[in-house]
Amino acid sequence: MRNYNFSAGPSMLPEEVLKQVRDELLDYEGTGISVMEMSHRSKPYEAINAEAESLLRELMNIPDNYDVIFVQGGASTQFEAIPLNISVNQKADYVVTGNFSKKAFSEAKKYGDMVKAASSEDKNFTYIPVLKRDMFRKDADYVHICYNNTIFGTRYDSVPDTGDIPLVADLSSCILSQDFDVSKFGVIYAGAQKNVGPAGVTIVIVRKDLQDKANPLCPTMLKWSTQIKEHSLYNTPPAFSTYVSMLVFRYLKKIGGVKAIQKINEEKAKMLYDFIDSSKYYSNSVVPEYRSLMNVPFVTPSPESDAEFVAGAAKEGLLTLKGHRLVGGMRASIYNAMPVEGIKKLIDYMKKFESSHK
Ligand SMILES: *Cc1c(COP(=O)(O)O)cnc(C)c1O
Secondary structure, three states: OOOEEOOOOOOOOOHHHHHHHHHHOOOOOOOOOOHHHOOOOOHHHHHHHHHHHHHHHHHHOOOOOEEEEEEOOHHHHHHHHHHHHOOOOOEEEEEEOOHHHHHHHHHHHHHOEEEEEEEOHHHOOOOOOOOOHHHOOOOOOOEEEEOEEOOOOEEOOOOOOOOOOOEEEEOOOOOOOOOOOHHHOOEEEEEOOOOOOOOOOEEEEEEHHHOOOOOOOOOHHHOHHHHHHOOOOOOOOOHHHHHHHHHHHHHHHHOOHHHHHHHHHHHHHHHHHHHHHHOOOOEOOOOHHHEOOOEEEEEOOOHHHHHHHHHHHHHOOEEOOEOOOOOOOEEEEOOOOOOHHHHHHHHHHHHHHHHHHO
């Protein structure tokens, strides 16, 4: 029996995909070797790489004026890659809605005149500030947002309008969980280990007009155009992670694509929030319209019972429910691969725990 893993990342993968990986592990499609052992210049790997890109394009409906690359370094490396790649006036505006956007902002400040255009830190990141076009500097190279805030459990209720200023978005914990209109963004980036696949590969989607604006000092390996020109094969890619991600894309397409998984995600999140709201024992402090579909923080009345909750849950096969140290309490990360049954089992456990602790 597999456990339900509520980790914020790395997180669950679809069981069907894991089984296929197992079946193909020693001998990938008659090659007699594993994808892990394969040259990235070989025909079978080139096919995996190409299929990963075309499936992602199809799933996200990515327009032709965008390129897609699979790179290493995690989303965190993009925090510095972004100001080095889009460097015209060396000015950019950041919206700080949590820990990751804060890190992105402080990294970018090394490379220019970066300004915090809005923040929700005044209320410990429990909401998303309302953004208007005139809050951004007209000559900013881009506006940076983090759409879903993994630690604090918030997300934007819509894509902000930044007018002519390119919008750069960290979608690490929500990519493929809901339908996005890619044409509203200049750049989208996301580490794989939340909604896509194993850690090690990072997706970057870049509009073509933003590919020739790099700072001359931008390192070759951070420059998007380096990998764009080589279809992500400039150097040795994170081949195994890309392969598993490709299988996840195939699986997602088979079950009906992003719209289908979005519907399931909305049902899952509603079940959990409705239960928390109906309970006098558990609470979630996020402003309801900004509640995340993917990460649900909650607390019991005391830190002692929180710790007991987490330990007891693990014994029942409900793993990694401890909240981030900046928030405390619990956090249930319910990404695409978390089945509805996992949510039901969590709610049953919450009911049982509550009745024995009131
Ligand atoms: C996990 C996460 C990151 C950090 O990703 P790494 O791949 O570990 O660098 C950045 N942003 C968001 C929103 C995340 O959830």
